[in-house]
Amino acid sequence: MTAKPDVPALKQMFHALGLRGTGARIAVYRALAAAEKPLTHAEVSELLKDAGFDNASIFRNLNDLTDVGLVVRSDLGDHVWRFELRGSGKQNHREQHPHFLCTDCGDVACLPDGAISVRKVKGAPKALSSGTVIVQVQGLCDVCSV
Amino acid sequence: MTAKPDVPALKQMFHALGLRGTGARIAVYRALAAAEKPLTHAEVSELLKDAGFDNASIFRNLNDLTDVGLVVRSDLGDHVWRFELRGSGKQNHREQHPHFLCTDCGDVACLPDGAISVRKVKGAPKALSSGTVIVQVQGLCDVCSV
DNA sequence: AGGCTAAATGCAATTGCATTGCATTTGCTA
DNA sequence: TAGCAAATGCAATGCAATTGCATTTAGCCT
Numbered sequence: 001m002t003a004k005p006d007v008p009a010l011k012q013m014f015h016a017l018g019l020r021g022t023g024a025r026i027a028v029y030r031a032l033a034a035a036e037k038p039l040t041h042a043e044v045s046e047l048l049k050d051a052g053f054d055n056a057s058i059f060r061n062l063n064d065l066t067d068v069g070l071v072v073r074s075d076l077g078d079h080v081w082r083f084e085l086r087g088s089g090k091q092n093h094r095e096q097h098p099h100f101l102c103t104d105c106g107d108v109a110c111l112p113d114g115a116i117s118v119r120k121v122k123g124a125p126k127a128l129s130s131g132t133v134i135v136q137v138q139g140l141c142d143v144c145s146v
Numbered sequence: 147m148t149a150k151p152d153v154p155a156l157k158q159m160f161h162a163l164g165l166r167g168t169g170a171r172i173a174v175y176r177a178l179a180a181a182e183k184p185l186t187h188a189e190v191s192e193l194l195k196d197a198g199f200d201n202a203s204i205f206r207n208l209n210d211l212t213d214v215g216l217v218v219r220s221d222l223g224d225h226v227w228r229f230e231l232r233g234s235g236k237q238n239h240r241e242q243h244p245h246f247l248c249t250d251c252g253d254v255a256c257l258p259d260g261a262i263s264v265r266k267v268k269g270a271p272k273a274l275s276s277g278t279v280i281v282q283v284q285g286l287c288d289v290c291s292v
Numbered sequence: 293a294g295g296c297t298a299a300a301t302g303c304a305a306t307t308g309c310a311t312t313g314c315a316t317t318t319g320c321t322a
Numbered sequence: 323t324a325g326c327a328a329a330t331g332c333a334a335t336g337c338a339a340t341t342g343c344a345t346t347t348a349g350c351c352t
Contacts, residue, residue: 020319020328041310054331059310061329077282079221081310100271103280112267115274118283121261125246127285128261134249136223137264138280139273166299166348187339200302205339207300227339 005033017068024053028061029085032071037108038082038099076101076108077138096134102141111137151179163214170199174207175231178217183254184228184245222247222254223284242280248287257283 005013010029011021019025031047032039039047045058062083065071072086076099086096098111116137120129127133151159156175157167165171177193178185185193191204208229211217218232222245232242244257262283266275273279 015320022319022329024330056311056332057330063311064329075221075223075225077221077223077280079225079227081225100274100279102271109271111270111274115265115267115270116281117263117265119261119263121258124257124261125248125255125285125287125291127287127291128246128257128283133246133283133285134223135262136282136284137274138282139271139278141271141273145271145273161349168300168348170301202303202340203301209340210300 005030013070017070019064019068023051024048024057025061025064027051027053028058029065029070032065032083032085035084037110038072038074038076038084040080040082044083072096074099074134074136076136078103078106080106082108098135098137100137100139100141102144103138104140104144107141107143109141151176159216163216165210165214169197170194170203171207171210173197173199174204175211175216178211178229178231181230183256184218184220184222184230186226186228190229218242220245220280220282222282224249224252226252228254244281244283246283246285246287248290249284250286250290253287253289255287 007021007026010026014021014025027048028044031044035043041059041062044062045055048058062071062073066073066083070086072084073081074084075081078101097113098116100109100111102108116135118128118131118133118135120126153167153172156172160167160171173194174190177190181189187205187208190208191201194204208217208219212219212229216232218230219227220230221227224247243259244262246255246257248254262281264274264277264279264281266272
């Protein structure tokens with residue numbers, strides 16, 4: 001779960017995508033890999049602040065990784081961008097799964113794929129039936145609903 | 147569908163909620179009532195620009211209406227705030243329904259309540275089983291998926 | 293009906309985050 | 323290892339959301 005890919009493997013992966021294997025890039029990737037939920041730009045910056053990377057570099061790296069498809073950028077409904085690794089096989093993050101956002105405390109949880117099912121309905125976009133949709137759920141988490 | 151509540155009724159409703167029945171407020175409310183999908187602040191401003199209302203007033207009214215619960219403010223996943231009337235009975239907007247956001251053109255559609263079903267899963271927040279959740283769906287709309 | 297008071301408005305200014313420009317540094321390749 | 327384009331750091335910019343404040347106005351109270 002918290003297993004981080006080793007640096008040479010990361011460099012190779014980046015290189016295959018036309019990106020250099022820089023320290024900031026690797027650090028950003030590993031921060032996301034170690035996280036169990038999507039992280040905001042601020043959270044990534046916080047995690048890496050000891051390493052001294054510039055805020056803009058982290059931001060650009062997040063976007064670069066998103067551009068090449070390694071990372072997914074999404075807004076879970078609270079007007080905050082969050083970044084998450086697009087799962088690659090045995091990672092803890094599968095291809096795509098629903099997210100749950102607590103409307104009170106803002107906490108985020110990843111839901112199992114089976115938690116949500118989409119049904120094709122008359123008049124609805126065809127994408128619903130092909131399953132190529134991203135689902136986000138908002139509500140009160142168990143802590144805040146007490 | 148495009149039927150707008152008459153002004154006296156609106157004033158009465160606002161008054162009951164501790165809000166005055168001002169021109170800007172009524173105009174904003176009716177703009178939302180006439181829309182068939184959530185509108186952005188910019189879209190509301192655009193609709194009302196002929197009336198000469200200030201941008202800030204529209205913004206504050208949207209927030210005021212949200213504060214008293216007449217309007218729901220949500221971010222459908224594209225980092226843009228959208229405002230929608232919270233349905234009151236026979237309105238075209240029911241209590242709460244899922245929204246569909248096209249990830250390509252940004253168009254928004256309202257989905258029928260039955261399009262999405264949520265299943266309680268081990269480890270997931272309890273809110274899922276009580277049905278008190280808001281669901282958002284992203285994907286390609288029929289136009290963009292061609 | 294007239295006046296009063298706080299809410300609402302208009303306008304300008306400010307905030308805060310996202311994003312960019314540019315000179316410098318640094319991977320990577322030949 | 324020399325050279326070049328990508329990446330970085332820092333500061334500056336852009337832009338939408340939000341606020342401050344003086345003025346106007348709706349609704350209440352005689």
